[in-house]
Amino acid sequence: MMSTNAKRLIVINTIRKIIDIFLGPFLTAYFFRISTDSITMVSLYNIFSYIVIMLISFIVGIIIKNKYELKIFKFGMITKFIQLIVLVVLGSKVVDYIWIIGIISGLSTITWSFPLNVFSATIVTNQEKKEFVVYKTMFTNIVKVLIPVLFGSLISVESFEKTAIIVLILSFIQIIISSKLKYGNKKEEQKFNLIEEYKKLKNNKKVKELFKTEFFQGLTYEGALDTAITLIIIIAFQKDFSLGIITSIISILSIFSAYICKKVVNPKRIQLMIAISCIFPLISTIILLVITNKYTIVGYSIIYTLFIQIISIVKDINTLKLTNSEVVNDSNRVETYVLLEVVLGLGRIISYILLLIVGMLGNFYLLEILIIILTLGICFMGKHLIKMNTYTL
Numbered sequence: 531m532m533s534t535n536a537k538r539l540i541v542i543n544t545i546r547k548i549i550d551i552f553l554g555p556f557l558t559a560y561f562f563r564i565s566t567d568s569i570t571m572v573s574l575y576n577i578f579s580y581i582v583i584m585l586i587s588f589i590v591g592i593i594i595k596n597k598y599e600l601k602i603f604k605f606g607m608i609t610k611f612i613q614l615i616v617l618v619v620l621g622s623k624v625v626d627y628i629w630i631i632g633i634i635s636g637l638s639t640i641t642w643s644f645p646l647n648v649f650s651a652t653i654v655t656n657q658e659k660k661e662f663v664v665y666k667t668m669f670t671n672i673v674k675v676l677i678p679v680l681f682g683s684l685i686s687v688e689s690f691e692k693t694a695i696i697v698l699i700l701s702f703i704q705i706i707i708s709s710k711l712k713y714g715n716k717k718e719e720q721k722f723n724l725i726e727e728y729k730k731l732k733n734n735k736k737v738k739e740l741f742k743t744e745f746f747q748g749l750t751y752e753g754a755l756d757t758a759i760t761l762i763i764i765i766a767f768q769k770d771f772s773l774g775i776i777t778s779i780i781s782i783l784s785i786f787s788a789y790i791c792k793k794v795v796n797p798k799r800i801q802l803m804i805a806i807s808c809i810f811p812l813i814s815t816i817i818l819l820v821i822t823n824k825y826t827i828v829g830y831s832i833i834y835t836l837f838i839q840i841i842s843i844v845k846d847i848n849t850l851k852l853t854n855s856e857v858v859n860d861s862n863r864v865e866t867y868v869l870l871e872v873v874l875g876l877g878r879i880i881s882y883i884l885l886l887i888v889g890m891l892g893n894f895y896l897l898e899i900l901i902i903i904l905t906l907g908i909c910f911m912g913k914h915l916i917k918m919n920t921y922t923l
Contacts, residue, residue: 569889578632606642674781682774739918746911748877
C-alpha cells in the first residue's frame with residue numbers, strides 16, 4: 531500500500547501529464563497552423579527550453595542541496611501556470627516570442643522535475659518504487675487516452691486559446707494539491723561539489739551505464755523523436771481531432787504495455803524484454819521508410835508507443851533504485867541529478883538540432899530518415915540498459 535505522499539505525487543503527475551499533452555502534440559499542431567516554418571519553430575522552441583534546463587540545473591542543484599526541494603518544486607508549477615497565461619495572452623503572436631515561451635518552459639521543467647527526482651527517491655520507499663512507477667505510468671496513460679480526444683474536439687470546435695484557459699485552471703488546482711505534500715527530510719548542511727562527486731561516480735560501472743542511457747533517452751523519446759512522430763501524423767491527417775483520436779488509440783495500448791510490464795518484468799526476463807522493445811520499433815521504422823502512408827504511420831506510432839513504455843519503466847525503476855543506494859544517497863543525490871540533467875540535455879539538444887536542420891531543408895523524406903536514426907538510438911539505449919542490469923552496486 532502506497533503512502534499518502536506517494537499518492538499525491540501520482541495525482542500531481544497525472545495533472546501535469548494533461549498539461550504536457552496540451553503543450554506537447556497540440557502546441558506542435560498549433561505552431562504548424564500559425565507558422566510557415568513550423569518544424570523550425572518547434573525545434574527552436576525546444577532548443578531554447580533545453581538550453582535553459584541545462585544551465586539552470588546547476589543553480590537549482592546548489593539551492594536544493596540542503597533544503598528547499600519542495601519549494602522549488604512548487605515554483606516549477608507556478609512557472610508552468612505563467613507559461614499558460616503567456617500562451618492565452620499572446621495567442622497566434624506567440625511565434626514572434628518563441629524564445630520567451632521556450633525559456634519559461636525550460637525554467638518550469640527543471641524546477642519541476644529536478645526537485646521531484648531528488649525528494650521522490652526518499653519519499654517513495656524502495657519497497658513501493660515499482661508499484662509507484664507502474665501506477666504513475668498507468669494513470670498518465672489513461673489521461674493520454676481520454677485527454678487527446680477531448681482536446682482535439684475542443685480545439686476543433688472552439689479554439690486553442692480557449693482550451694488553454696481550461697488547462698490554466700487545472701494548473702492552478704495542481705498548485706493547491708502540492709501545498710498538501712509533506713516532506714520532512716532533515717539534512718545536515720552540505721556543500722554542493724559537482725566535480726568531486728563526478729570523480730567518484732565515474733568509476734562505478736552501473737552509474738556510467740545510467741549516464742549513457744540518459745543521453746540516449748534525451749536523443750530519442752525525451753527528445754525530437756516524439757515531436758517528429760507528431761509532425762508526420764499532423765502532415766498526414768491535418769486535423770487536431772484526428773491527432774487526438776490517433777493519440778488516444780495509441781495510448782490504450784500503452785496502458786496494456788504498462789500492465790504487462792508490471793506482471794512480467796523481473797530480473798530473469800528483463801534483458802529479453804529490453805531487447806524485444808528495441809527491435810520491434812526499429813523494424814517498424816524501416817517499413818515506414820519503405821512504404822509511407824497513413825496506415826504505416828499509425829502502425830509505427832502504435833508499435834513505438836507500445837514498446838517504448840517497457841524501456842521507460844525499466845529505466846525509471848533502475849534510476850530510482852540507484853539514486854537511493856549506497857552509491858547515490860543524501861550526500862550526493864543532488865549532484866547526481868545535475869549530471870543526469872546535463873547528459874539528458876545534451877541528447878535533447880542534439881536531437882532537436884537535427885530536427886531543426888530537417889525543418890530548414892524542408893524535406894518530408896528527411897523527416898522519415900531522422901525518425902529511423904533516432905529510433906536506432908533506442909537500440910543503443912537498450913544495450914546500455916541491459917549492461918546496467920548486469921552490474922552490481
